[in-house]
Every structure is written in structure tokens, then in C-alpha cells.
Amino acid sequence: MNLAEGVQIVSFGLLSLMVLGAALGVVLLQNIVYSAFLLGGVLISIAGLYLLLNADFVAAAQVLIYVGAVNILILFAVMLVNKQEDFASLPRSWVRQGATALVCTGLFALLSTMILQTSWLGLNSGAAPETSTTILIGEHLFSDFLLPFELASVLLLMALIGAVVLARREFLPEEIVSSERQPVLTLPERPRQPMVVSSGTSSTPGSTSE
Amino acid sequence: MQLQYFLILAAALFSIGIYGLVTSRNVVRVLMSIELLLNAVNLNFLAFFRISRSTRY
Amino acid sequence: MNPGIDLQESFIETLIDLGLPVGAAKAIWMPLPMTVIIIGATLGVLVSVWLERKISAAVQQRIGPEYAGPLGVLQAVADGLKLVFKEDIVPAKADPWLFTIGPVIVVLPAFLSYLIVPFGQNLLISNVGIGIFLWIALSSVAPIGLLMAGYASNNKYSLLGGLRAAAQSISYEIPLALAVLAIVMMSNSLSTIDIVEQQSGYGILGWNVWRQPIGLVLFWICALAECERLPFDLPEAEEELVAGYQTEYSGMRFGLFYVASYVNLVLSSVLAAVLYFGGWDFPIPLDLVSSWLGVSETNPTFQVVTASLGITATLLKAYFFVFVAILLRWTLPRVRIDQLLDLGWKFLLPVGLVNLLLTAGLKLAFPFAFGG
Numbered sequence: 001m002n003l004a005e006g007v008q009i010v011s012f013g014l015l016s017l018m019v020l021g022a023a024l025g026v027v028l029l030q031n032i033v034y035s036a037f038l039l040g041g042v043l044i045s046i047a048g049l050y051l052l053l054n055a056d057f058v059a060a061a062q063v064l065i066y067v068g069a070v071n072i073l074i075l076f077a078v079m080l081v082n083k084q085e086d087f088a089s090l091p092r093s094w095v096r097q098g099a100t101a102l103v104c105t106g107l108f109a110l111l112s113t114m115i116l117q118t119s120w121l122g123l124n125s126g127a128a129p130e131t132s133t134t135i136l137i138g139e140h141l142f143s144d145f146l147l148p149f150e151l152a153s154v155l156l157l158m159a160l161i162g163a164v165v166l167a168r169r170e171f172l173p174e175e176i177v178s179s180e181r182q183p184v185l186t187l188p189e190r191p192r193q194p195m196v197v198s199s200g201t202s203s204t205p206g207s208t209s210e
Numbered sequence: 211m212q213l214q215y216f217l218i219l220a221a222a223l224f225s226i227g228i229y230g231l232v233t234s235r236n237v238v239r240v241l242m243s244i245e246l247l248l249n250a251v252n253l254n255f256l257a258f259f260r261i262s263r264s265t266r267y
Numbered sequence: 268m269n270p271g272i273d274l275q276e277s278f279i280e281t282l283i284d285l286g287l288p289v290g291a292a293k294a295i296w297m298p299l300p301m302t303v304i305i306i307g308a309t310l311g312v313l314v315s316v317w318l319e320r321k322i323s324a325a326v327q328q329r330i331g332p333e334y335a336g337p338l339g340v341l342q343a344v345a346d347g348l349k350l351v352f353k354e355d356i357v358p359a360k361a362d363p364w365l366f367t368i369g370p371v372i373v374v375l376p377a378f379l380s381y382l383i384v385p386f387g388q389n390l391l392i393s394n395v396g397i398g399i400f401l402w403i404a405l406s407s408v409a410p411i412g413l414l415m416a417g418y419a420s421n422n423k424y425s426l427l428g429g430l431r432a433a434a435q436s437i438s439y440e441i442p443l444a445l446a447v448l449a450i451v452m453m454s455n456s457l458s459t460i461d462i463v464e465q466q467s468g469y470g471i472l473g474w475n476v477w478r479q480p481i482g483l484v485l486f487w488i489c490a491l492a493e494c495e496r497l498p499f500d501l502p503e504a505e506e507e508l509v510a511g512y513q514t515e516y517s518g519m520r521f522g523l524f525y526v527a528s529y530v531n532l533v534l535s536s537v538l539a540a541v542l543y544f545g546g547w548d549f550p551i552p553l554d555l556v557s558s559w560l561g562v563s564e565t566n567p568t569f570q571v572v573t574a575s576l577g578i579t580a581t582l583l584k585a586y587f588f589v590f591v592a593i594l595l596r597w598t599l600p601r602v603r604i605d606q607l608l609d610l611g612w613k614f615l616l617p618v619g620l621v622n623l624l625l626t627a628g629l630k631l632a633f634p635f636a637f638g639g
Binding site: 016027032035036042074078096101103107112115 | 228232249257
Binding site for chain 3: 075
């Protein structure tokens with residue numbers, strides 16, 4: 001074993017300890033803010049594991065997307081909706097949790113025996129890639145994975161439009177139709193209760209709700 | 211680096227995520243558990259990418 | 268393009284000649300550049316703090332610090348010493364763990380990003396393939412530290428400041444990445460070395476600033492917003508939020524925020540110089556100079572002179588940007604939070620996309636000038 005291999009083994013051990021410890025923290029801690037911060041720890045350590053796998057571009061993308069966007073989004077959600085709600089404690093919650101823990105341990109045991117039993121057919125080569133992974137990813141995205149890539153972009157666009165629609169829910173959908181009828185000094189917000197969409201019998205805006 | 215190490219780590223992460231998904235009673239925590247699951251899957255993908263490289267993956 | 272001096276090779280060879288095994292020689296080399304860069308970054312902070320004080324004073328027609336050392340150059344050191352010796356207070360109702368970890372998370376990525384800052388052909392810590400992308404990725408970690416600090420302080424101003432910082436950082440990362448992407452498209456590589464190589468050869472005429480003027484403005488606005496400099500220092504707007512996420516901090520924990528903000532400023536300036544002003548490239552092509560002087564490019568003395576000129580050029584260009592940032596601080600008023608987000612999402616993002624499209628079109632039309 002030379003220096004590089006030793007460093008790899010040690011850093012794999014440290015990173016996996018960090019991943020597992022932080023993931024357990026995410027799941028088990030009572031304070032949800034701690035959980036959210038520990039999730040950031042899990043994501044960063046997984047980026048480190050990607051580096052160990054020679055996937056530098058994916059590691060940086062993991063930091064950018066998961067830590068910089070997803071985790072911050074979750075933190076925003078936790079901190080902006082900071083309503084301390086205490087759940088009513090269930091009578092025998094430990095039974096449920098114990099059962100779940102048992103099932104999950106069983107799942108882990110099953111998976112790990114499967115992993116150890118399979119002989120992975122001489123796949124353990126572990127050679128470093130010839131070209132840089134960035135170029136590889138680019139080539140594949142624009143040749144044989146073009147359709148999934150474009151579909152993913154359409155999906156993202158749909159999510160974006162959906163987010164905009166959800167965020168602007170307060171405003172009238174038929175602003176243009178009703179704008180000339182509105183009295184001058186009212187806000188263009190519709191009433192909170194759901195509106196009837198039937199268009200034929202509508203009178204002044206605001207009175208259409210039932 | 212052995213493939214099995216990464217696969218077992220991903221399996222453990224996945225199990226933890228499943229536990230969180232089932233037991234947590236807060237929506238945000240459910241979301242976090244789903245992130246754990248997704249990352250376990252991603253780790254598997256990357257581990258297999260590393261070892262299986264022919265001319266066309 | 269001659270490779271220039273390679274300190275790593277020669278250092279390791281010297282050690283091997285002394286009778287050390289190869290692995291040990293490499294292991295001895297590895298911490299050296301990191302230490303040098305960390306010390307350099309810290310010195311850069313001290314210099315820019317002094318510059319900030321002096322230039323601010325000049326803008327306001329004051330004298331500025333003058334007693335600590337000649338021209339007050341030791342003032343930054345005095346500031347730092349004061350922060351070190353101040354009492355380090357953790358508020359009673361604060362969360363002590365998060366309160367401590369927050370500033371550390373803010374500082375670490377800033378120093379880590381120096382990994383990719385080049386000062387010469389072989390004068391950087393590591394020529395990682397993802398280069399500039401690493402900086403963009405790492406700069407998105409800092410908002411977590413700010414949120415942590417804001418939450419742990421148990422103070423509504425701190426929390427609001429942290430949330431603002433995170434929102435601002437996320438919004439301005441996208442146009443920043445788009446501006447960088449246009450450069451990357453021209454140089455066909457994410458590595459900072461290749462980006463500078465692509466600009467070199469024609470002296471000042473080859474620099475990216477002529478090809479990417481919109482990109483430079485975009486990049487600089489976004490970099491100022493990422494560093495939370497005025498006119499974008501909303502997270503610590505003192506009229507509204509006392510001091511934002513730093514409100515409850517004192518002593519060295521506050522000092523870490525302070526250091527991080529200046530390290531970020533210097534880092535953004537160096538990267539602006541690398542991306543748009545040709546990095547270590549000298550305004551006059553050096554092979555011309557060598558042919559005028561009649562020295563071979565492989566002459567060791569000439570190479571040492573070239574390397575030091577490269578480092579000086581990088582630093583001068585970087586400190587030009589620091590100067591611009593300090594001048595902007597005292598000439599522009601602070602924007603409001605809604606103006607800030609509007610500017611980011613409704614103006615800079617479309618401009619960035621158009622710039623990217625324009626660069627792609629120009630690259631197809633004139634492959635010789637825009638990196639074929």
C-alpha cells in the first residue's frame with residue numbers, strides 16, 4: 001500500500017463516518033434546525049466521496065446544487081415557517097419507531113448480504129478516466145442522452161412556471177377582463193374564498209364567490 | 211478502492227433515509243429524508259460509473 | 268508559450284538528489300504552497316483593510332490612519348490585534364454550537380477557493396480540471412454559515428440579515444455563473460490556467476475584456492453582491508438591521524466574518540483579473556521583449572524575472588479591482604432589497620443569457636477571435 005492508497009482509505013473512512021453520523025442526526029434529532037444543518041454536512045461529505053471516485057465535476061455540482069440550493073431552500077422553509085408546533089405524543093410511539101428501525105435494519109442487512117454475495121464479475125478495475133469527466137459528461141449529454149436532457153429541461157421549466165403560478169395565486173387570473181370594471185382605489189387581489197369559474201352569470205368581481 | 215465499500219455505505223444511507231421517511235411527522239423532515247434517499251442512489255450511480263468503463267460506459 | 272519555472276519539479280528533484288524517496292519528497296512539497304497561499308491571502312486582507320481605510324479617507328477628504336507605522340500601514344495589524352484580545356462573548360440565549368460554527372463555515376470556503384488562483388503557468392496550488400467551477404460551487408457554501416450565525420444569535424435582526432444574505436447570494440450566483448460560462452465557452456476549458464493561456468500571446472489586445480465587456484460588468488456587479496459590498500451590503504445594512512448577522516458577534520468570531528469578507532473581495536478581484544484582464548499576462552507580449560533583449564526564453568534569470576513580473580501583474584490587476592470596489596462603496600447609495608432582487612432576476616439574468624447567446628454566435632462566426 002502506497003501513500004495515495006492509504007490516504008484514500010483513511011479519507012473514505014472519515015467521510016463515511018461523517019455521512020452516517022450526520023444522516024442519523026438528520027433523522028433522529030428533535031430540533032429540526034439541527035437536522036437541516038446536518039443535512040448540509042451529509043451532502044458535503046457525499047461530495048467528498050464523489051471526489052474519491054474521481055468525479056470532480058459531479059462533486060462540484062453536488063456542492064453547488066445540493067448544498068448551495070436545496071439545503072438553503074430547506075433552511076429557508078424551516079426558518080420562515082418557524083411555527084413551534086408540538087405534536088401530540090402518540091401513546092406507543094416507541095413501538096412504531098422500534099418496528100421501523102427493525103425493518104430498516106433488516107433492509108440494510110439484506111442489501112449488504114446481496115452486495116457481499118455478488119461477485120461483481122471482474123468489474124473492480126478502478127482505472128482513472130482517460131479524458132476529463134467534464135468533457136465526457138458534455139459529450140454524452142449532447143449525443144446519446146440528448147432526449148432525457150431536453151426532457152429534464154422541460155420538466156424544470158414546468159416546475160418554474162408552477163412555482164410562479166403558486167406564488168402569484170393571490171392575484172386575479174382574469175385581470176384584463178375585470179380591470180375596467182374595478183373601482184379605482186381597491187387592491188387587485190381577489191377574495192380568499194374560492195371563486196366560481198362560471199363565466200356566463202358573473203356580475204361585478206368579488207361578488208361571484210359563493 | 212473497492213466497489214463494495216461504496217455500495218454498503220449507500221445501502222446504509224438508504225436505510226437511514228427510509229427510517230426517517232417513515233417515522234418523521236414533519237413535512238420538512240420528510241423532504242430531508244427524501245434527499246438522503248436520492249443521495250444514496252446517486253452515490254450508487256457514481257460508484258458504478260467508476261468501475262464500469264468500456265468505450266461506451 | 269514557454270512553460271516558465273516549475274517550482275514543484277525542481278524542489279522535488281532537489282530533495283530526491285539529497286537522498287529522499289520520491290513519496291517523501293512529494294509529501295514534503297505538498298503543504299508548502301498551501302501555507303504560502305494562506306499567508307498570502309491573510310496579508311492580502313491586511314493590505315486591503317489598509318487600502319480601504321486610506322482610500323475611504325481620501326474620498327472623504329480626510330487623512331486616515333497615520334500613526335501606526337509609516338502612512339499607517341500597521342493600522343490593519345492593530346485592528347486585528349484588537350479583535351484578538353477583545354472578550355469573546357456568546358449571548359446567554361444563543362445556541363453556542365451553531366454560534367461558533369457559523370463564522371468558521373463562512374471563512375473556510377473563501378480560503379479554500381484560493382486553490383485555483385493562478386499566479387503563473389505553474390504557480391498555483393492545483394490545476395484541477397474544474398477550476399473556476401470549484402470557486403462558484405464553494406462560494407455557495409458560505410450562505411449556510413451566515414444562516415447559521417443569524418439563527419444561532421437568537422436575535423431578529425441577525426435572522427433577517429442571515430436570510431437576506433442567503434437570498435442575495437443565491438440570486439446573484441446565477442448571473443455570475445452565466446458571465447463565467449461565456450468565458451469558459453471561449454477558452455473551451457474550466458481550468459483557470461487554460462483561461463489565461465487563451466488570452467495570452469497578443470499582450471493587452473488579447474485580454475478578454477475586449478471580447479466580453481458586458482460580461483465584465485455583469486461579473487463585477489455580481490461579485491460585489493456576492494461579497495456583500497456596498498451598494499449591495501443589505502445583509503448588514505446598519506440603518507435597517509443594526510449589523511445583520513454580525514449583530515451579536517464580538518472578538519475573534521466577528522473577526523472571522525471580517526476576514527472572510529475581505530478574503531472574498533480580494534479573491535473576486537483576482538478572479539476578475541484572471542478572467543478578464545489576462546491574469547499574469549504582461550501588457551506587452553514577453554516573447555517580443557525577450558527577442559528585443561536578445562535573451563533566450565529558457566534563460567533561468569529571464570524565467571525568474573518573468574515569474575515575478577507575472578505575480579506582480581496579477582496582484583496589480585487584482586488591486587485595481589479592489590480600488591474600484593472601495594471607490595464604488597463611497598460613491599453609490601445602498602439599494603433596497605426589492606430593487607436588489609429585481610436587478611438580479613429581471614435585469615442581470617436576461618442580460619447574462621443574451622451575453623451567452625451572443626458569445627456562442629460570435630464563436631461560430633469568428634472562430635479565430637473567439638476561441639474556435
